[in-house]
Amino acid sequence: MPVPHRPRRPLPAALTAVLTLLALAGCYGPRHPNSIFTSFTEWNRDVGVLFDILLWLGIIVFVFVEALLLYTIWRYRARAGQGRPEQVHGNTKLEILWTVIPALVLVGIAVPTVRTIFRTQAKAKPGALQVEVIGHQWWWEFRYPEYTATGANGKPDTLVTANELYLPVGRTVNFTLRTADVLHSFWIPALAGKRDLIANHTNYLWFTPDSSGVNAWNGFCMEYCGASHANMRFRAYTVDAEDFESWARHQLAPALGTAPVAAPTTQPGGSSGTTVPVAPGTLAPVAPGAATATASAVNQAGVLPALSVQPALPAGQNTFQHFPRERLGEHNVPNTPVPAGVRLPAGITGNAQAGATAFAQGVGACIGCHRVRGVPTALGVIGPNLTHFGGRHTIAAGLYDNNVGNLAAWLKNARAMKPGVLMPTLGKGQFDPITKARLQAGLTDQQAADLAAYLLTLK
Ligand code: CUA
Secondary structure, three states, rough: OOOOOOOOHHHHHHHHHHHHHHHHHOOOOOOOOOOHHHOOOHHHHHHHHHHHHHHHHHHHHHHHHHHHHHHHHHHHOOOOOOOOOOOOOOOHHHHHHHHHHHHHHHHHHHHHHHHHHHHOOOOOOHHHHHEEEEEEOOOOEEEEEEEEEEOOOEEEEEEEEEEEEEEEEOEEEEEEEEEOOOEEEEEEOOOOEEEEEEOOOOOOOOOOOOOOOOOEEEEEOOOOOOHHHHHHHHEEEOOOOOHHHHHHHHHOOOOOOOOOOOOOOEOOOEEOOOOOOOOOOOOHHHHHHHOOHHHHHHHHHHOOOOOOOOOOOOOOOOOOOOOOOHHHOOOHOOOOOOOOHHOOOOOOOHHHHHHHHHHHOOOOHHHOOOOOOOOOOOOOOOOOOOOHHHHEEEEEEOEEOHHHHHHHHHHHHHHHHHHOOOOOOOOOOOOOOOOOOEEOOEOOOHHHHHHHHHHHHHO
């Protein structure tokens, strides 16, 4: 006897309902720090209002249409002995109604949408903090043109950071968005965005971090821009106005890292000079303009110029230098694993002093691409400015936690850790995934650790 087929529809229906509720529950709550459903800026609030209007109108339309559909299915269902139903063509009243109602719904969406577009596209109010954002494959450059110091050559030296953005709470910030190469898109989900960085064009975005308080936010590139698009992240820190000023002044000061050991001085007359170790923080302040030596000057004379170290601020005023690490959220600290063949072997610890000397002398050629204000030989502008690198919490544009192990690995083989990165493979014996060759000469593990230890002293 055939078993009658009894479809079990309630189970899939119940499963679908539970999964939908779970998925919806996942959209909300403090455990989702990259949510756009926040009210920390007027930008996200305005967009949130639009979202709510669309959501509620959508719910009303959906419920109305589905109810009508179900009623019609039930009311006009087939019945035994029923003849051919009445045939109609056209109903002017109904047609006018179903044209007017959707038109009103669209007006209800269009008016607030256009108003929001005009409001967010307007010029930022006067007094806004200006921040220039420059997208690079694949990292972020942030410039604060209102904050300049007099450089060693007497010219204005603008505050520049990479991948870590500081914003004062309560002040509107106006971003000028540009790109150095291809299209990128600037997005801090919990604050504002996305807005594109377009070649040969300047875009703007402004918002006011208000009710968020002191906090750290994740930022992303949201326009596909090549191999490491997903690895083009950044951090934004919202801090009190005073802390922001303190941070900015500190950023403008030369690096206060471990000083290099002076290179053997070639005395006129042939006698070899002495090597003078200099303890960190004990160098006398050098007046701006005193250290004007360049890399070529070093090469020609074989003499390492004095490190121009200045106290960032008079004692007692320099309270805030960078966002406190202990206040980072779990979601702010990346845990990308370093490839096995690149990791620093256990037991190797970096010597910051040796690293400082090696860095200033051009070991690893870091100074060809990177700048460190206060180190006269480090004048490169291709890569991120490293002046206060040790105060940053991430490396490789938010991809790795900034610690000696990760940094040493990065110096050895950045290309194995971030596809397509411009930073060359530097570690001896490392396989360069771009040139497809194993490096015969390069940094030893000890040298990489020394350089990493030094760079982390650049607070
Ligand atoms: Cu830059 Cu995607």
